[in-house]
Amino acid sequence: MVRERIRHTAERVRPAARRLAVALALLALPAAIGAQETAQPPVGVDMTSDTWLQVSGITRPGPPRVFDELVVFSYQPPEFARYVAAAFAHEGFRELHTFSVRKLANGEDLFYLAYPVDITRTQLDYRIVVDGVWMVDPNAPQRYRDDRGVPIGRVVLRNRPVYRTPSPVSNDDGTTTFRFSFDIRIAATLETVDRQRISIRSFQDPEIYVVGTFNGWDPFADRLRGPDENGFYAVTRPVPPGEHYYYFLVNGRRVLDPLNDLQGRDLQTGTLVSRITVPARTTQR
Secondary structure, three states: OOHHHEEEOOOOOOHHHHHHHHHHHHHOOOOOOOOOOOOOOOOOOOOOHHHHHHHHOOOOOOOOEEOOOEEEEEEOOOOOOOOEEEEEHHHOOOOOEEOEEEEOOOOOEEEEEEEEOOOOOOEEEEEEEEOOEEEOOOOOOEEEEOOOOOEEEEEEOOOOOHHHOOOOEEOOOOEEEEEEEOOOOOOOEEEEOOOOEEEHHHOOOOOEEEEEHHHOOOOOOOEOEOOOOOOEEEEEEEOOOEEEEEEEEEOOEEEOOOOOOOEEEEOOOOOEEEEEEEOOOOOOO
16 A cells, blocks of 8 residues: 555654754854854854844843744853743643753853744743752743743744744644645745755746545645635645655645655655644544
8 A cells, every 4th residue: 555655754843943053052152242254154044133133143042032933042140050941831741852052252151942833832931950950940021920830931832923923733623724835034035845956936836736546646636725815825634543654746846845844765766745633533422
């Protein structure tokens, strides 16, 4: 069967993970306040110039800085500290995320954490731990007390732009909506199933179909309609629960979903495909 020839790709590379790696590398640089030299982002890293400058320019503690899929926390202890970490309410405060440390020009330590966030999340509630002592972040932009009177810090995440909306989306009625866009902010090039790169500007009057295990790999069963007011093409169709594999057929070219970083591989042909897991529907009583 087709599914038996497909395995998961070993790596799942998310934009947030790439930003996290970049942020950690940047903040580890021995940058002094007022330095004249400007660092350049590594080749191939998808990060805007503004984001690069903001992250690399952190030289003093302050409120958490929110980027598209990354929140950078900073903390400077009033006295010497060996360990700083953050714990988040949506993780039940069970996991500690350790801060890294950089030496500032004045010889003091600045602790920082670059934390990736899901683009659908609207806020982060958190506490920090300094050398084993739990406390509210003194730099938290908002604070409140929970039912036990414990102080909690809160970061409100700004609304994500439309082009950051997740796709595909599994709907409550058992259907799944697949979306596609030629927005350059999503990707300047499209990757084909055989790892070639095609400029999005090369497609004129596009015809787009979604082809996958859910429609028997029929190349003309499900055509995306659009574009809508935000430039998206979309199609909604029934997809049963479970794992499915697919690609988009764009003017005859088989391309991976630029909005979905999950991938699988056809072991017989070696080609890549996009991957989605549709959750089982909850029975309503």
